[in-house]
Amino acid sequence: MNEYLVDIRNERLSFFTPAGEVKALNDVSLHVREGEVLGVVGESGSGKSVTSYSLMGLTAHPGRLIGGDLYFNGHHINKMTERELREIRGNEVSIIFQDPMTSLNPVYTIGNQIREVILLHTKKTKKEANERARELLQLVGINEPEKRLKQYPHELSGGMRQRVMIAIALACEPKLLIADEPTTALDVTIQAQIIELMINLKEKMGMSIILITHDLGVVAGMCDRIAVMYAGKVIESGTADEIFYQPSHEYTKGLLQSVPNINDREHKQLVPIEGLPVDMLNPPAGCPFAPRxxxxxxxxxxxxxAYTKLSEEHYSACWLLDKAKFEGQSEVQHD
Incomplete structure (x- = not known):
């Protein structure tokens, strides 16, 4: 029996394009326990969304899983047929996409879109589905739910559309919710409301969450553990406290140094990570972050x-941590 709700082992996934093989994921391993919130952090193109989509069998053409194993809630994902995957999507695992305006159908009312999910995945009648849709809008904090059910996406604000997306994702009470940068398109005040809503819903429903983001401020207040991805690899993983207060990989340190701190009285200048992301058509032989x-x-x-284990949960892939080989060498620099 697997102790994890989600267990991704050594996943390798590539997109076979006319220009060549884009190695999007290269030996990615992640796990999520029941009731846990995992933050997956990294810049655009690091493989965050691709990893999560593959867990639902949603890898877009011309992408293909070429190695590794994906397990979720007792299912061996990469051995399942499309019909079997449809059974768990929505029922056991749901996703909130980045932009609700492109995820919601503009020609159907909000009520139609929520009811469709309920009728597809449950045995409820139309009347029961309508009542459940109203309950879900109340659950996610939307006022006047009866009125909203009859409205179209363009009639709602950005924050309300994102709440509707959360309501759709929660329609069948999934065990895992994947939130793919759910606050990117929202202003700061609404971002805080959406994060607070997700935390409250997680406590109420006891579900696990994978939060995909490049915003370290978001993961700080919400996640139990954090996985830092760069160029299709998990380069560091640990508890939220370990990643924020004891970062060990140079990329993680760079991410933290580039975030403004309102409590910093010295007014230090932000330090950007110089250089450009890796060309995934021709990834480097060594550490992908080495050129930067x-x-x-x-x-x-x-x-x-190789990974260096720093604690029960904290591990990092960095040569600077290999003390046995580099002990006493002057070129090893620690912050």
Whole structure:
């Protein structure tokens, strides 16, 4: 029996394009326990969304899983047929997409779109589905639910549309909710409301959440553990406190240094991560972050480091942590 609700082991996934093979995921391993919130952090193109979509069997053409195993709630995902995957989508795992305006159908009312999910995945009658849709809008904090059910997406604000997306995702009370940058298109005040709503719903329903984001401020207040991804690899993973207060990978440190701190009285200048992201058509032989790393050593360019276990939950793939090989060498620089 698997102790994890989600267990992704050594996943490798590529997109076979006319220009060549884009190695989107290269040996990705992640796990999520029941009732846990995992934050997946990294810049655009790091493989965050691709990893989560593959868990639902939603890898877009010309993408293809070429290695590894994906387990969810007792299901071996990469051995399931499309029909079997449709059975768990919505019922056991749901997703909130980035932009609700492009996810909601503009020619159907909000009520139609919520009822459709309920009728598809449950045995409720139309009357029961309508009542459940009204309950869901109340649950996600939308006022005048009867009125909203009759409205179209363009008649709602951005924050309300995102709440509707959450209501649709929760329609069948899934065990896992994947939130793909759910606050990106919203202003800061509404962002805070959506995050608070998700935390409250998680406590009420006891579900697990995978939160995909590039906003470290969002994960700080919501996640139990954080996985940092770069160029299709998980380069560091640990509890939220370990990642924020004891970062060990140079990329993680760079992300934290580029975030403004309102409590910083010294008014330090923000330090950007210089250089450009890796070309995934021709990824480097060694550590993918090496070309942008200020502490890069010769071995970093040629060989990918193994994971160093720093605590029960905290591990990182960085040659600077390999004390046995580099002990006493002057070029090793620690912050």
């Amino acid at each position: 790393c200020r502490s890069c050593m010769k071995i970093c360019l040629s060989t990918m480091p």
